[in-house]
Amino acid sequence: MMSKYKDALDRGKEARREQEGKVGNEKAEGVDFGAQARAWLNEVVVASLQEAQADVRGEVTVEMDTAPGRQAKASTPSVRFKLYGKRGTEGEVARTFTVDVHLSGEVSVSSPGIVAREVGNIGDRTDERFSTLLAELIEDAAKGI
16 A cells, blocks of 8 residues: 555656656746747848838838847847838828737737738748738838828
């Protein structure tokens, strides 16, 4: 009877050690998550925005605000950008967008007045979905929407 109790006690201790190890790993992954998210934002979003700046110069103005100081401690990093389009004689019209990385790894683009759109996951290093959405946003800005 005592040996069964001792075995159960040992299994319980081992399970606690494993659980503590998992919690420690999750904390370590949390640090890595921020670094992964910032890397994705730089490799995909910032690179796409820089490419767009060069491609649409003169038609639409693209401004980025990556705010490196604020992003260093953020658990869910983001990048803001503005698109300026011309609207007749009224002058330039700007719209601000925010690219957010959620804790799930999903990335969305939002702006006041529009529904947030999902544009991928930080595990996917291709920029196709973000670039497609960015092209639509630039086209709308060029039309003055």
